[in-house]
Amino acid sequence: MYTIKRKTIIETIKDLFIDSAYNLDEKLVSSLKKAKQSETNNLGKNILDRIIDNQEIARNDDIPLCQDTGVSVVFLEIGRELIFDYDLEEAINVGVRRGYIDGFLRKSIVKHPLNRINTLDNTPAIVHFNFIPGNKLIIHVAPKGGGSENMSRLKMLSPSEGEAGVIDFVLDTVKKAGGKACPPLIVGVGIGGNFEKSALLAKQAIFRSIDDNAKNEVDQKLEKLLLEKINKLNVGPMGLGGTTTALAVKVNSFPCHIASLPVAVNLQCHSARKKEVTLIGKKINNTN
Amino acid sequence: MAKKLTTPINEETRKSLTVGEEILISGYIYTARDAAHKLLVDAIKNKEKLPFDLIDQVVYYVGPTPAKPNQVIGACGPTSSYRMDKFSPELMKRGLNVMIGKGPRSEEFIDAVKENKAVYLLAIGGLGAKLSKTVKENTTIAYEYLQSEAIHRLKVVEFPVIVAIDYLGNTIFQ
Structure with missing residues (x-):
């Protein structure tokens, strides 16, 4: 032993x-820098620039x-x-x-x-x-x-609502959170399990590396689709409009009851420490 | 170029601000978040003396990290403003008409902004380290036992904000 x-x-x-x-995390910093290049809204670009600057000051001067x-x-x-x-x-x-x-x-x-x-x-x-x-x-x-955690949500969907129901709930959560969750976000989605398991899956999802892929094909596809749709919501950096609402979407799934389709969305702010x-x-x- | 303003900020100046405009604030501002807001409104209800004169002053919704021995303040970015919506109208009535935070506000809040010719300013969330560089003095003036939620008077130089809700109730939020 x-x-x-x-x-x-x-x-x-x-x-x-x-x-x-x-x-x-350096991978997150790279992702922010990439987002700054692709962001179409000038104010959004400017905010991303300040976020990148902030992490440099924090690192160099030992300030949280x-x-x-x-x-x-x-x-x-x-x-x-x-x-x-x-x-x-x-x-x-x-x-x-x-x-x-x-x-x-x-x-x-x-x-x-x-x-x-x-x-x-x-x-x-x-x-x-x-x-x-x-x-x-x-x-x-x-x-x-606390800001992004407060905007996180859980819903017990009916199985018939399927993928479309999951997508609607995730988009609605990100939209309602707006600037309050400090976008650009990492969106953790947990589907399946039961009430508490779905929340845990969503939390585990935001702990994944920003550049990895979901374990199975269904979740991988959903991650891609959700990221595309979320970045069309025009929430943007700090909710002031733009194409960078999320840097990544992470979906974790688990088997569930024949009657259930639990979905949990755990939002992570851009200060994804x-x-x-x-x-x-x-x-x-x-x-x- | 961002417009430069010095505190206190009176009604005439507030009326000159338009949504989306970037401003650099210098002078003294006061910190207060959830717990301090509740205590301030309780003090008004109980007709107690307030820890500072509210008229034309600026309140910043922040709970900083503790300062290290060589620092004025720790990280000090804004917290979400909506949690203060319940308390802000009462404070606006007493003259506290410039508020800095992050995120949107309620309809009731916007009505009170119009009524009191107030203004709501956005600081960018998650810039705790960067914003700390604009703070030159930091004095705890009330509710010290609340730790990070105590009221501090900060002397800031060119603290960057964006006008989010103007005195007519126009807003930057969709």
């Missing part, structure tokens, strides 16, 4: 959140890209040969606390949705656990902003 020290988890989580808040350093979302892919003799989720929360305090990130979490008292350290993080073969731990983190790292477990000596 293998393990990873608690201290390593804490340090890794702390560093990932600080790094993600200051340094935008955006003041909303988000809800701390963590996806863990845990190798089945790993064992932990401590509370992994607690260790992650310690890492988040240190990252947000040491990194001068904004603490945006309140203890109860109705009493609204700040927890002062951005905990608790939202942590998802999955298992994979082997002795590795893959950690994905994203400080997810996320990082991942792979830790390799250390062999534990067998004492038996």
